[in-house]
Amino acid sequence: DWMGFIFYPKSPRFVSEIPAYLPQKAKRVGIFVNEPKEIIIETASLFGLDFVQLHGNESPGFCNEMDRSRLKIIKSFRVGDKFPNEEVEPYHGKCDYFLFDAKTSLYGGSGKKFNWNVLSDYRGETPFLLSGGIAPGDAEALKYFSHPKCIGIDINSRFEIAPAQKDVQKVEQFISMLKS
Known part of the structure; x- marks a missing residue:
């Protein structure tokens, strides 16, 4: 339903130019890490993004200042052994969605x-x-995961043949298993 484009230069999945395969039906999500607002807005316009996913140390005020009339804002949080309620709380009302990822030293992936x-x-x-390390073999466990505010699953590195190159067959099988 949504396709992500990573605009973080340190990522092996970094998108530096408009690819020939921009989706027409899927919503476009731009993933950014600690970029200035002007760069994000310029990139969103150039790539026709629907969503901006912020994976860095962006403040609640920064999220709130983004043009939410045109772009939906997703703020990523790293989750470890306990849920980071104190960290998440200030972002309520300033983002359209959250993304809960595994707590690591990396900015996702x-x-x-x-x-x-x-x-x-x-x-x-x-x-x-x-989000966070979801693999093709997790489909069965995900059928049993339930939370009233969970709207979707973010898959990435565990479905790749190489960085930024998804195994389409794995993705299709995973979606089919989730729906069965």
């Missing part, structure tokens, strides 16, 4: 998983995406 049970401590109103 680590292939690491976290214990999804800690999300039972999330009682906020902002809908979220589940």
Whole structure:
């Protein structure tokens, strides 16, 4: 439904120019890490982004200042052994969605998983995406994962043949298994 484009230069999945395969039906998500607002807005316009996913140390004020009339804002949070309620709380009302990823030293794309049970401590109103090392073999477990604010699953590195090159067959099988 959504396709991500990583605009973080240190990522092996970094997108430096407009690819020939821009989706027409899928929503476009731009992933950024600590970029200035002007760069994000310029990139969003150039790539026709629908969403901006912020994976760095962006403040609640920064998120709120983004042009939310034109772009939906997704703020990523790293989740470890316990849910980071104190960190997430100031972002309510300033982002359209949250993304909960595994806590690592990286800005996402680590292939690491976290214990999804800690999300039972999330009682906020902002809908979220589940992320963090989700692999093709997780489809069955995901059928049993339930949270009233979870709106989707973010898959990435565990579905790749090489950085930025998805194994389409794995993705299709995974979606089919989730729907069965």
